[in-house]
Amino acid sequence: MIQISTHIYCDSLFESMDIANKLLPNQYKDFPYLIIKNFFSQASCERLVQLVQKDEETKRKAQVKKEVIAGIVQAEVVEEYRKTNIYKLDSLYAKYYDDQFIKYKSVIEEYFSVALTLSTDVQVLEYKEGFFYIKHADDSSEIINKAKQTIAFKLVAPQRKLSTVLFATSHKTNVQNGAQSFSGGELMFNYLYNSKGEPVKIKPEAGDMIIFPSNPYFSHEVLPVEEGYRLTLVQWHDAI
Template sequence: MTQISNNIYCADFLISFDIETKLLPNPYYDYPYLIIENFLDSNECNEINKKVKEDDDYQKAQIKIKDVLITSKTNEEIRKTNIYSLNEKYLEIYSNRFLSYQAKIEDYFKLALTTSTNVQVLEYLKESFYSIHSDDSSMIYKDNELIGFLPIAKQRKISTVLFTTSNNDIASEETFEGGELLFNFLCDINGNEIKIKPKAGSMLIFLSNPYFTHEVLKVISGRRISLVQWHNAIIN
């Protein structure tokens, strides 16, 4: 294990890879990612969840590799997700709230945000998941062994995930079981994998490069809803 922050370590093999988009935050931070609590309040989360539940205009997520879309059948072996658009009212709320935190995000990662993708509202129902992936690179395998990463989306420097439902064993319309976000190559001092349990209203922010390769574990019950966006930036 190689220490990359006060509390977090990464798999040693990552250090040996020639990762073109390598970038890590200040190693003296407690964590190499940032969590903003109460980015949205409970009422705002509930309204977004309600709109998603009422909306039948969505598309199945597709996987893109070198500008080629994989078929929907193949896609659901890798990713099973419904994608919605955020309505204008809450897009404005989200955008204004993001602007209020932008300076904090830029200071934490020591970069200047430039352009951003459209906000995607992702819905994971029972049995839905997203298998291991890096947000800016394809994973290269040889004889079933990971040997490196190929950048395919260099414009993605920062990934943001805003949760509007919570991981909770107590079932309700606003909670779900399973669906944790697992950072596959990060662990604590005892070697335990880093799993983020979604909490409604909180935003998780991390670098899009292979150090932060991750997956969404299968949802056991309920609805996991999140607002996802990727951001380009100038590195300071």
């Protein structure tokens, strides 16, 4: 393993790989990702969950990018890879989100030593019981050989430098309020490990935002939700 921050290591496979986007925070940071507590208030999270759960008419299956012949990229539902629902963020919440992001923008830029430029629209992603998202990197496609070994990563979204995930519900070992919490459903970084060699799993409180580079070092998956309701706001950011 390779130590990339005080408490976190990455898989040694990256020693021999040419990664196009190698953005990493200073190795003397405690963690290679940033968690902002209370980005949204608890009350705002609860209200957002209520709005989304009522928004059945605009719900549609989340789409994933699939590369086909001639380099054309088309979006389609592939539930083998990802099972989740996507919503458009309410206009009042969109303003609240933008105001909060501006408030923390300088903190994020300092942590990763970048200047943020453009951002995508915010996606509201809903995970019910049994929903999941398999391992992926936000800016690259993983190339695997016949032995199912990772041999390279192909950059497909160079404008994605940082990823942000805001949790509107909390991870709980024992779910008591199925609308506001969930068990399982951890955000797991597949190539990041703690000092014991265990994969890093994020178990958030509602209102937490995690920010991490979009590159393959931070390949991740959403483990299947065992119980309850997982709601997140996801966005990608370009930076220089």
